[in-house]
Amino acid sequence: GAVVSQHPSWVICKSGTSVKIECRSLDFQATTMFWYRQFPKQSLMLMATSNEGSKATYEQGVEKDKFLINHASLTLSTLTVTSAHPEDSSFYICSARDGPTEAFFGQGTRLTVV
Amino acid sequence: AQSVTQLGSHVSVSEGALVLLRCNYSSSVPPYLFWYVQYPNQGLQLLLKYTTGATLVKGINGFEAEFKKSETSFHLTKPSAHMSDAAEYFCAVSGAGTSYGKLTFGQGTILTVHP
Numbered sequence: 001g002a003v004v005s006q007h008p009s010w011v012i013c014k015s016g017t018s019v020k021i022e023c024r025s026l027d028f029q030a031t032t033m034f035w036y037r038q039f040p041k042q043s044l045m046l047m048a049t050s051n052e053g054s055k056a057t058y059e060q061g062v063e064k065d066k067f068l069i070n071h072a073s074l075t076l077s078t079l080t081v082t083s084a085h086p087e088d089s090s091f092y093i094c095s096a097r098d099g100p101t102e103a104f105f106g107q108g109t110r111l112t113v114v
Numbered sequence: 115a116q117s118v119t120q121l122g123s124h125v126s127v128s129e130g131a132l133v134l135l136r137c138n139y140s141s142s143v144p145p146y147l148f149w150y151v152q153y154p155n156q157g158l159q160l161l162l163k164y165t166t167g168a169t170l171v172k173g174i175n176g177f178e179a180e181f182k183k184s185e186t187s188f189h190l191t192k193p194s195a196h197m198s199d200a201a202e203y204f205c206a207v208s209g210a211g212t213s214y215g216k217l218t219f220g221q222g223t224i225l226t227v228h229p
Contacts, residue, residue, distance in 0.1 A: 103215030
């Protein structure tokens with residue numbers, strides 16, 4: 001299947017700083033990408049839908065000013081966690097849609113805020 | 115609205131035994147259904163998916179699942195468990211069209227395989 005690359009794989013940051021996570025579709029163009037969050041020992045929850053060239057659509061309860069999503073090209077979406085706090089520590093994972101019936105996940109990013 | 119319920123947060127089987135992981139869904143539109151596996155500290159790997167057509171879906175590593183609309187179920191099975199199957203499994207549902215890929219996940223089932 002197609003490849004979605006997520007970077008970095010893990011990151012440790014200090015409380016109050018911002019962290020940017022990249023999600024790239026390497027061999028296809030993705031007009032739509034999705035961002036999920038997985039807390040330890042929990043399931044994955046959709047945070048937002050990222051559409052190329054337009055504003056992201058956030059799920060209920062997700063702060064759009066804290067989790068900034070930019071989808072400026074057909075192969076790249078970024079998630080920036082602003083003013084990170086320890087409670088933002090989580091596993092963030094993106095997926096990219098390739099056509100009407102295919103979507104592929106990145107390998108995820110483990111964020112630890114200290 | 116869509117939701118997924120996985121019955122049993124933990125399932126334990128012996129090596130060589132049948133694996134059965136249960137998944138029930140709720141969807142107001144025809145569902146697309148998925149099973150993913152996640153190994154510790156790793157991303158998700160797609161095992162299989164149902165979109166349209168044949169209701170019995172075969173996936174990788176000997177897994178299969180059957181879509182039963184009348185029971186709103188999509189249970190995952192494997193005839194003979196291997197030690198390497200020990201992992202967490204997630205069932206997920208998506209809509210079609212512009213909603214495709216927007217997944218709602220179940221709570222996950224941790225599969226333990228005993229020698």
